[in-house]
Amino acid sequence: MAALQFTIEQKDSGSRARAGRIITDHGEIPTPIFMPVGTVGSVKAVTQQQLKEEVNAKIILGNTYHLYLRPGLDVLEQAGGLHRFNGWDRPILTDSGGYQVFSLAGSRKITEQGVVFQSHIDGSSHLFTPENVMDTQRTIGGDIIMAFDECPPGGSEYQYAKNSMELTHRWLDRCISRFTETSDKYGYTQNLFPIVQGGVHTDLRKASCEYISSKQAVGNAIGGLSVGEPIDKMYEICSLCCDHLPLDKPRYLMGVGTPWNILEAIEMGVDMFDCVMPTRNGRNAMLFTSNGIINIDNKKWEKDFSPIDSGIDCAMSNYYSKAYLRHLMKSKEYLGLTIASVHNLAFYLWLVTKAREHIVAGDFASWKAGMVIQLQQKL
RNA sequence: GGGCAGUUACCAGAGUGGCCAAAUGGGGCGGACUGUAAAUCCGCUGUCUUUCGACUUCGGUGGUUCGAAUCCACCACUGCCCA
Numbered sequence: 001m002a003a004l005q006f007t008i009e010q011k012d013s014g015s016r017a018r019a020g021r022i023i024t025d026h027g028e029i030p031t032p033i034f035m036p037v038g039t040v041g042s043v044k045a046v047t048q049q050q051l052k053e054e055v056n057a058k059i060i061l062g063n064t065y066h067l068y069l070r071p072g073l074d075v076l077e078q079a080g081g082l083h084r085f086n087g088w089d090r091p092i093l094t095d096s097g098g099y100q101v102f103s104l105a106g107s108r109k110i111t112e113q114g115v116v117f118q119s120h121i122d123g124s125s126h127l128f129t130p131e132n133v134m135d136t137q138r139t140i141g142g143d144i145i146m147a148f149d150e151c152p153p154g155g156s157e158y159q160y161a162k163n164s165m166e167l168t169h170r171w172l173d174r175c176i177s178r179f180t181e182t183s184d185k186y187g188y189t190q191n192l193f194p195i196v197q198g199g200v201h202t203d204l205r206k207a208s209c210e211y212i213s214s215k216q217a218v219g220n221a222i223g224g225l226s227v228g229e230p231i232d233k234m235y236e237i238c239s240l241c242c243d244h245l246p247l248d249k250p251r252y253l254m255g256v257g258t259p260w261n262i263l264e265a266i267e268m269g270v271d272m273f274d275c276v277m278p279t280r281n282g283r284n285a286m287l288f289t290s291n292g293i294i295n296i297d298n299k300k301w302e303k304d305f306s307p308i309d310s311g312i313d314c315a316m317s318n319y320y321s322k323a324y325l326r327h328l329m330k331s332k333e334y335l336g337l338t339i340a341s342v343h344n345l346a347f348y349l350w351l352v353t354k355a356r357e358h359i360v361a362g363d364f365a366s367w368k369a370g371m372v373i374q375l376q377q378k379l
Numbered sequence: 380g381g382g383c384a385g386u387u388a389c390c391a392g393a394g395u396g397g398c399c400a401a402a403u404g405g406g407g408c409g410g411a412c413u414g415u416a417a418a419u420c421c422g423c424u425g426u427c428u429u430u431c432g433a434c435u436u437c438g439g440u441g442g443u444u445c446g447a448a449u450c451c452a453c454c455a456c457u458g459c460c461c462a
Contacts, residue, residue: 039415061414099414107416120416151414195414226413234413254414261413276415283418284411299408329418337418 081141094142154229161199209244278344292377314346
């Protein structure tokens, strides 16, 4: 059993994009990659079989905060970790709960020691520290686990962002200490990714990248983006981070994003992505297709019996019609949620696979320029 | 034949003299969603107008009143009960 390895197989000639491969004990991950989000150990409305056979997912996410609250660590430990528990035998990445510091801002308190959360399930209080978040992620059993960070809102002003970043750095040191002191729990290697913060402030981001880089982790994450800042700022900061993070380690842009966001970031040299958008928006009737965006609730699809998306290689997307999916969504049938989610995820995986092919072929930038426009069209 | 209840916008259903273009729910239409407190949330849903506002609506006709979805008379239709 070995630590995560990353190899770059091909660099794009016209941009910073790269085609690589991550090797973990649970299998290989070609990059760039999109990772479906399975917060509570389930990619909502999608089975693990569908993730493999229809979506072609290589790695999925789980969330520390949610899994800690339910089913709880005793269940996960007795199950033998999340892989055994949910039947997903490919790699898993667990987020640390840092995002919940942002999204549950109304029911948590941050101190130097850590964060006290009030459970969204029953209101009970729980203290998360860098140390116990490492222990918890060890127990959940992610192949890649994330440092515990504070994710400040996109509009945070300089001083807040600076304090927040410095806190995240101190927490990182504590995460690394605890992570180093403890062992892999289930026989395969677990790998820690630190997270860059610094808001939308370039000097903070640069400093954070340098600090994070000095830790020489096997991979690095860019956090604190797509949290309310203008989209141009997101691109600017992402690009800057890619200039200051190690070239030979995978870069993970957390929580991003739209298909065109992902293409832009790939061009900057990002290798890994996750986002709830394909699943959540899918459940809410928004489909991403190789031709553009569809609101499947719109009446215009009522009698459109053509496949959902014949431009990608997902069997489900080619089998079911837009009219049928609209009917299912309008009728609030569970199957509609599944088809929409599977399709959107398959599209995202198709997109990063195509991106990789074009990087290898050496024409990524020109292909991307056309796709960014095409994918945003409202059909 | 007699008695009682009812008829409101796409549907269901409040409203019983002015604060009613008319509650609420459903349906319809549109939008939002970026490390998931989300199968959620937000608009619009008589006509014209960007707004202000104007106009036409509450089974039909006529009436009472300054003013009627609301009161009265007759008519039409529906449901239940008694013969």
